[in-house]
Amino acid sequence: MFRRLPEPGALPVPGVPVTLDGNPVMARAGDSVAAVLLMAGRIACRKAPVSGEPRGPFCLMGACFDCVVTIDGAPNRQGCLVTVAPGMRIETGHGAR
Numbered sequence: 497m498f499r500r501l502p503e504p505g506a507l508p509v510p511g512v513p514v515t516l517d518g519n520p521v522m523a524r525a526g527d528s529v530a531a532v533l534l535m536a537g538r539i540a541c542r543k544a545p546v547s548g549e550p551r552g553p554f555c556l557m558g559a560c561f562d563c564v565v566t567i568d569g570a571p572n573r574q575g576c577l578v579t580v581a582p583g584m585r586i587e588t589g590h591g592a593r
Contacts, residue, residue, distance in 0.1 A: 512525050512527075512581065513583065514580055514581075514586060516586045516587075517586070521536050523535075525580075527579070528575060528577070528579060528580070529563075530574075532580055532586070533565075533586070541563045541589065542588055556576045558576055558577045561574060565588055565589060566588075567585070569585070
């Protein structure tokens with residue numbers, strides 16, 4: 497569903513190794529955590545605490561809080577506002593934030 501558009505004449509962007517729910521994933525330098533989740537095929541970042549419904553990146557600009565994940569052990573981080581860094585550990589949520 498999600499894929500990068502070709503950038504004619506663009507230089508290759510270096511890869512950034514991160515961990516997503518314990519699995520190694522290669523991100524692109526400059527991408528947000530939410531973009532990495534989507535490119536990895538993860539459309540849900542967490543489950544709603546009451547209904548259990550999956551919630552995923554919606555606005556991608558920090559207004560909706562649907563992309564909340566745990567980053568390097570710090571809970572309740574908005575994935576759309578955080579740029580990936582080498583070795584970053586990203587964990588999706590299950591239940592209350």
